Amino acid sequence: MKGAPRGPARLVGRRYARRAPGEPRAVGYLYVLPALALYGALLIFPFGQSVWLSLLHWDGLTAATWAGGDNYHDLLTDPELRAPFAHALVLLVFYSALPVTIGLLLAALLSRARVRGMTFFRTVLFLPQVLALVVVGVTWRSILAPDGLLNDTLEAVGLAALTRPWLGDYDWALPAVGIVGTWVGTGLCMVLFLAGAQRIPRELYEAARLDGAGPIREFLAVTLPGLRPQIAVALTLTIVAGLRNFDLIYITTSGGPGNATSVPAYEVYHRAFETNQVGSAAAIGVTLTLLIFVLTVGISRLVEGRRT
Incomplete structure (x- = not known):
């Protein structure tokens, strides 16, 4: 040139x-x-410190000794350490699966029907999201107490045989805390799905009705595929909330009775600050972080794969 x-x-x-x-x-x-x-200083560096502490035997006061992979080996072999992760997986049914399912049903009903006071219903269902979990925990602890509102209501309607100390029962304490999580998460999922349903073109519903689709078929063929991005967001938020759950457990049961409601986040606190097993607590925290990362990345990849 x-x-x-x-x-x-x-x-x-x-x-x-x-x-x-x-x-x-x-x-x-x-x-x-x-x-x-800022991200490195507040997140990456502390996480690196946690990884280092998980490789030590340390009580937080005296000199630490090298543990290598002992803390992670105990995490895999000790039933007492595996139990919190099993409890967390059970709580995911209440914290994620049920809120997403109920939120989808509510969004489908509210988006089809013209209901008076729609704003009021949305506000009431979303209200748990704006309340501090400490307030939620204290309120539900009083409701589920042996002399609380739930047992009083059961007695009033002639179902006294069903009353029990819900948060002190080995079989019912974990589901009772899970129901609280369902109550908290349902409103968030419903609002997400309602916002997504408003972006679905009305022409798709009209075409489905012209083809003779009923409400169920319309929901499965039009609404559900159109809400795939919102479902991914809801699953991510609720799964993370369920796995890192600490506030409700600490306020309502403190991991009891026994360790029937202990979850990883509470076990980190218990071992680090109550039994002085800092290395073991760090190993639980690192494992929980990696588990959350794997699940959230898996959900994102699944949604992206469905789009392509």
Whole structure:
């Protein structure tokens, strides 16, 4: 080309073009650098410290000794350490599966029917999301107490045989806490699904009705596929909330009776601050973090794969 530099001048020009200040890529890195530094200081560095502590035997006071993989080996072989993870998986049914299912049903009903006071219903169902979990825990602890509102109601309707100390019963304590989680998460899922349903083109519903689709077929063929992104978001939020659940357990049962309601997040607190097993607590925390990461990435990949 005429006028293009040749030889050394052309080489120098290329190098200058690569290293020129103000290049879009370099400027982009400068823009995100403060956020990356903050993210690293507040998240990556503490997580690295937790990984290091999980490789030690340490009571938090005296000198630590090297443990290697002993804490993780105990996590796999000790039934007392495996139980909190089993309880967390059970709670995922109440914290994630039920809220998503109920939220889908409520969104389908409310989006089809013209209900007076729609804003009121949405507000009431979403209200648990704006309450602090400490307030929720204290309220439900009084409701589920032996002399609480639930047992009083059962006695009033002639079902006294069903009364029990819900949070003190080995068989019912975990489901009782799970029901509280369902109550908290349902409103969030419903609002997400209602917002998503409003973005589904009305023409799809009209076409389904012209083809003779009833309400159930319409829901399965139109509403459910259209809500796939919102379902992924709801699953991610509820699964993370269920696995990192600490507030409700601490306020309502403190892991009891025995360890019937102990979950990983509570076990981290219990071992680190009550029994001085900091290394074991760090191993539980690292394992819980990796479990949450794997599940959330899996949900995202599944949704992206369905889209393609």
